[in-house]
Amino acid sequence: MALAMSLRIEAEPNAFALAPAETALVIIDMQRDFLEAGGFGEALGNDVSLLNAAVPPCQAVLAAARAAGMLVIHTREGHRPDLSDCPPAKWERGPPGKRIGDAGPMGRILVRGEPGHEIIPALAPLPGEVVLDKPGKGAFCATDLDLILRNRGIKALLVCGVTTEVCVNTTVREANDRGFRCLVIADACASYFPAFHAAALEMVKAQGGIFGWVAPARAVLAALPP
Ligand code: C5J
Numbered sequence: 001m002a003l004a005m006s007l008r009i010e011a012e013p014n015a016f017a018l019a020p021a022e023t024a025l026v027i028i029d030m031q032r033d034f035l036e037a038g039g040f041g042e043a044l045g046n047d048v049s050l051l052n053a054a055v056p057p058c059q060a061v062l063a064a065a066r067a068a069g070m071l072v073i074h075t076r077e078g079h080r081p082d083l084s085d086c087p088p089a090k091w092e093r094g095p096p097g098k099r100i101g102d103a104g105p106m107g108r109i110l111v112r113g114e115p116g117h118e119i120i121p122a123l124a125p126l127p128g129e130v131v132l133d134k135p136g137k138g139a140f141c142a143t144d145l146d147l148i149l150r151n152r153g154i155k156a157l158l159v160c161g162v163t164t165e166v167c168v169n170t171t172v173r174e175a176n177d178r179g180f181r182c183l184v185i186a187d188a189c190a191s192y193f194p195a196f197h198a199a200a201l202e203m204v205k206a207q208g209g210i211f212g213w214v215a216p217a218r219a220v221l222a223a224l225p226p
Helices: 048-067 145-151 164-177 194-209 217-223
Strands: 007-009 016-018 023-028 071-077 130-134 156-162 181-190 213-215
Touching: 007 217, 016 156, 016 181, 023 048, 023 164, 048 071, 048 156, 048 181, 048 217, 071 145, 071 164, 130 145, 156 164, 164 181, 164 194, 181 194, 181 217, 194 213
Parallel strands: 023 071, 023 156, 071 130, 156 181, 181 213
Antiparallel strands: 007 016
16 A cells, blocks of 8 residues: 655755655656667667666665655657557667568567567566557656546656666656656666766756756655655
């Protein structure tokens, strides 16, 4: 059962208050296509090992959120098998032969239902948790996420996943404009580009928290009930 009390996470630029019953953990795109060899991330020329550092902090925060009875949302970036929801402007930017929909070692790249599209086993959703398929970078674009959050009375989001400057940052910006208070869990996010990861976190918390708050997983764990 979710607790109604207000908790406090030590964060930047200042403390982040939350009530677990009004807070969702949003785990962005921890999919085999991004984290494992042979997926979309590697097809674009990236070193996928850089993303795996975020897995243990994500696991710890996920366990704590489940124990606190918080709403948990897992997102997946990917497309319908006929690619009817994949904008040509997105598709054409992959290298030929390794584009969205092309055959890869884990099935068709970034296509729903394929092995590579699945969330990594270490962070597998439990039955009843929301798994949100999104065609874009932001989790609010062409999805029912806003409806799901408002139906549950959610006011704050703890956000983690990959990649920090792409789908995490886009989702936080979308959420911020919709009135949700967002805390990004710094070490539970990762990027193929460490400098982009650092800059993306700076952008969230700059100017008094222009998009939200940033804190390490240990600060989230210290605040949530054991
Ligand atoms: C990317 C994502 N980087 N989940 N997707 O293409 O950040």
